Amino acid sequence: MYVSARGQVEFPPGYTPPNLPHDDDDSRPAKRQRKSRVMSERKDLDAHDKAPDSVKIWYKRWQRMESAAFNTRFDIIDCGSDPDGKTFPKHMLREVSEPGFADVGKVFGEFMGGDSDVGHGLKTPRVFEVKSMPGLLIYPNILPQPLQLRLLDNLLHRDLSNPQHQTNVHLHYNVPYGAPQPHASGHNASFFDPSARTLPIKPKTSHTALDVPRMLDKKLRWMTLGGQYDWTSKTYPARPPPPFPEDVKNLVQGLFPMKAEAAIVNLYSPGDTLSAHRDVSEACAQPLVSISLGCEAIFIAAIEDEPAPSSATAVSGDPAAPPPATTATSTKGGRGGLGKLRSAVLRLRSGDAVLMSGEARYAWHGVPRVAANTCPGFMRSWPAGTESVDGVEEDRYEGYRGWMAGKRVNLNVRQMFADIAAEGEGVGGGDVDVLAAMGKGTVAGAEAGA
Ligand SMILES: O=C(O)CCC(=O)C(=O)O
Numbered sequence: 001m002y003v004s005a006r007g008q009v010e011f012p013p014g015y016t017p018p019n020l021p022h023d024d025d026d027s028r029p030a031k032r033q034r035k036s037r038v039m040s041e042r043k044d045l046d047a048h049d050k051a052p053d054s055v056k057i058w059y060k061r062w063q064r065m066e067s068a069a070f071n072t073r074f075d076i077i078d079c080g081s082d083p084d085g086k087t088f089p090k091h092m093l094r095e096v097s098e099p100g101f102a103d104v105g106k107v108f109g110e111f112m113g114g115d116s117d118v119g120h121g122l123k124t125p126r127v128f129e130v131k132s133m134p135g136l137l138i139y140p141n142i143l144p145q146p147l148q149l150r151l152l153d154n155l156l157h158r159d160l161s162n163p164q165h166q167t168n169v170h171l172h173y174n175v176p177y178g179a180p181q182p183h184a185s186g187h188n189a190s191f192f193d194p195s196a197r198t199l200p201i202k203p204k205t206s207h208t209a210l211d212v213p214r215m216l217d218k219k220l221r222w223m224t225l226g227g228q229y230d231w232t233s234k235t236y237p238a239r240p241p242p243p244f245p246e247d248v249k250n251l252v253q254g255l256f257p258m259k260a261e262a263a264i265v266n267l268y269s270p271g272d273t274l275s276a277h278r279d280v281s282e283a284c285a286q287p288l289v290s291i292s293l294g295c296e297a298i299f300i301a302a303i304e305d306e307p308a309p310s311s312a313t314a315v316s317g318d319p320a321a322p323p324p325a326t327t328a329t330s331t332k333g334g335r336g337g338l339g340k341l342r343s344a345v346l347r348l349r350s351g352d353a354v355l356m357s358g359e360a361r362y363a364w365h366g367v368p369r370v371a372a373n374t375c376p377g378f379m380r381s382w383p384a385g386t387e388s389v390d391g392v393e394e395d396r397y398e399g400y401r402g403w404m405a406g407k408r409v410n411l412n413v414r415q416m417f418a419d420i421a422a423e424g425e426g427v428g429g430g431d432v433d434v435l436a437a438m439g440k441g442t443v444a445g446a447e448a449g450a
């Protein structure tokens with residue numbers, strides 16, 4: 001049972017699909033009007049709107065940029081991998097004080113099932129807000145290394161082998177599952193297990209044959225958890241979604257001010273991209289969190305403060321030039337104008353989280369680049385490793401040793417329905433002021449790196 005953004009108790013309420021640009025979906029979810037304390041204006045947002053030309057041009061510039069530039073450009077927000085945060089770019093970030101975390105050590109310890117000291121002696125993670133885009137928060141390196149590995153195990157061994165979780169492969173293939181594993185809490189054999197290697201994946205239509213190694217190496221681009229969008233009927237099914245994996249839910253809810261109700265696990269190889277889009281299909285404006293694992297990515301976010309007055313024409317240009325923050329009046333020759341952009345470029349590393357809230361919740365965003373050879377050393381050999389089976393250490397998943405060295409995995413978690421408590425007076429339309437939810441409702445005057 002859920003409560004819709006309009007306060008009606010129903011299931012599922014106006015349940016509309018997440019807006020994935022690698023979807024070829026052409027249904028038109030109902031436009032919704034929302035109000036937010038943190039957004040100065042909520043326009044009708046349609047999941048099928050195409051990114052404005054200003055965003056597309058800017059995205060392309062980052063897609064085409066030389067990799068070497070990522071180390072030298074001053075306009076990339078790169079918090080580095082320094083846990084003390086000495087390298088945080090102060091000119092673009094402000095530190096959010098007292099983020100009101102639950103006891104992170106406890107949250108991490110519980111996620112690890114109590115068999116790890118990962119939660120011991122941890123400093124409170126630092127949180128930064130992008131100055132140019134209030135509500136866009138970065139939690140650099142928030143996940144400890146053993147927890148990142150455990151999260152990969154849970155998502156890709158356990159959750160991927162759960163037939164209730166849809167993937168892009170299911171759109172075109174009948175996906176078979178391995179036998180339930182006596183030693184792995186009853187879940188089916190991981191697709192990385194040697195026993196799954198020869199599972200017959202049958203095309204539904206005229207698609208080319210596929211086997212498990214190729215599925216894992218190239219074909220698998222996303223998996224859904226919790227709310228499962230039905231890509232064929234272009235709706236959410238009227239039946240309740242499968243339960244959101246409990247440990248992942250507790251981790252997300254223990255760290256971030258939101259409920260974990262639906263997630264997309266995106267898988268990228270270097271060269272894969274995610275085009276500019278907005279995630280506007282959820283029935284509430286609560287924050288969305290995005291957790292990065294594996295190879296580094298360039299993530300861009302943009303808000304068009306002033307839309308173009310007429311259809312714009314692409315301008316060619318130096319890929320290293322700043323974003324096209326041009327107004328219509330600044331373009332010449334009757335070519336039409338580009339909207340005026342406010343933008344942020346983030347270099348995301350394994351263990352980083354990004355929270356999109358407030359006006360940044362509905363920013364255009366995308367991943368123009370995933371950088372090869374940037375998976376951190378501790379993760380490169382995943383899934384190969386040893387596992388204790390009945391007290392005996394066994395080598396596991398050797399056949400895929402190094403798979404993760406060529407991958408980026410992004411866990412993108414959304415709250416779909418407004419909190420009951422947030423309905424009604426005081427919190428407009430169930431939206432939430434994330435900084436208030438996190439602590440004192442203020443942003444510290446302290447600058448990053450202070
Ligand atoms: O991979 C990422 O960092 C972003 C993914 C995303 O925007 C999405 O799944 O909607």
Ligand SMILES: [Fe+2]
Pocket residue numbers: 277278279365
């Ligand atoms: Fe997104």
